[in-house]
Amino acid sequence: MILYFSGTGNSGYVAQKIQHATGDKLISLQRLFREGKLRDQSFHSDVPYVFVCPTYAWRIPRMVEKFILNNNFRGERRVYFILTCGSEVGNAVRYVRKLCTKKNFTLMGFDDIVMPENYAALFDCPTTEEAKKILVKAKPKIETIAELIAQQKLLPESKARAKFLSLSNGFFYLFCVRTKLFEVTNRCISCGKCAARCPTQTITMQGDPLRPVWGKKCTHCMACICGCPARAIEYGKNTRRKPRYFLGDQYLDTEII
Ligand SMILES: Cc1cc2nc3c(=O)[nH]c(=O)nc-3n(C[C@H](O)[C@H](O)[C@H](O)COP(=O)(O)O)c2cc1C
Ligand code: SF4
Ligand code: SF4
Structure with missing residues (x-):
């Protein structure tokens, strides 16, 4: 079962590629969040769970983490976490490992995929042309990951980089969001x-x-x-005359059940 959250489409795009390779169910957290379905639901899967989401301040988005903590995932204990990002996931894997321990999940793999930056409020998004190039560059990695997941193989171990960055996550939610x-x-x-x-x-x-x-x-x-x-x-003066990045609605809440 693939559960994905996507604000502007990158993670949805990756989740759909994984769905094509695996044939698994695809569930949009964006849709569940909008419907207010945040806690006390039970999911069941006989194949590994796959969570796909963006990176927010060098960790998985807080809303996604809370969703995983507050819902029940039955059946399979094996799980993959795939984070899309604009450039750097810091030490996100450390927090994913902690989350897996809390949920009694066995982490089969964590990986990140560099996709177009979408954080228009604070950073510069790519132009349409630049975004296209980034997406083309990301494609082989997405396909490799999707294939490994389809074969239920371990992903190569992800090494934490720039560990200190993820520490500022709390500060980010307090002062930036x-x-x-x-x-x-x-x-x-x-x-x-x-x-x-x-x-x-x-x-x-x-x-x-x-x-x-x-x-x-x-x-x-x-x-x-x-x-x-x-x-x-x-978003105040930050975004005036600057590009936006949005891949498409079909990547936010498509579900295949
Ligand atoms: C609130 C916020 C925080 C972000 N933090 C990071 C980050 O820490 N590292 C990074 O490389 N990209 C960061 N980004 C960029 C996104 O992770 C990236 O563009 C992602 O692919 C967007 O996925 P989506 O289109 O599925 O929403 C951030 C974006 C947002 C909106
Ligand atoms: S940025 Fe905030 S207000 Fe805008 S869609 Fe996302 S959660 Fe809603
Ligand atoms: S045109 Fe107006 S209502 Fe439509 S998305 Fe933009 S701000 Fe929202």
Whole structure:
């Protein structure tokens, strides 16, 4: 069973490639989060679980970690973790190992795949052309990982790099993950896609004409700002006239059951 979370499509793309190779069930956490299904569910799999998600501040996203902790995974104990990232996962593997111990999982492999950077709020996303090149470069690694998982083989051991980076994860959630700077411009066409995609259900469409309004609960997944078809969302001055990165809705909540 493949469970994936994706804000802008990279992890969904990888999860779908793994699904093609394995034929396993594919479950979108983005969808479950949006439906408020965060805890006390039971999943059952007779083949290894595969978790695919982005890297947030050099670890797996907190929402994904909480989801794994707060739900039951029955059957298979073997598990793979595949993280997509913009450049560097730091010591994420250490926290994944701890999580596996808590859940009584046997880690068959952890790996990271460098994909286009999506953190528009704080960093520079690639242009469309640059993103295409990064995706082409990532493809062979994705295919190799998918094949190894399909054969239920161990992935080569992942060595932790830049260990200190992952330590700043708590600081990141405390000081960086905010909605205060999100704003909508008059380019908005009231399509409601930002609200519909938000995994924390924090965006509501209000007023006449309808415009998104952000609540407080946010995981900085970038689905709203990067996925807006009218480029009508800004994050303060940080994002003005800068590229956004969004691979497509079909990679956020496709499920194959
Ligand atoms: C909140 C946030 C934090 C991020 N932190 C990291 C990071 O620590 N290291 C990194 O290489 N990329 C980081 N990124 C980039 C994403 O991990 C990367 O672009 C990922 O492939 C996005 O996946 P998605 O399209 O499935 O959401 C971050 C992105 C966001 C939105
Ligand atoms: S996705 Fe963009 S255009 Fe659509 S409602 Fe949200 S801000 Fe407006
Ligand atoms: S408000 Fe935007 S960035 Fe925050 S969780 Fe919702 S979609 Fe993601």
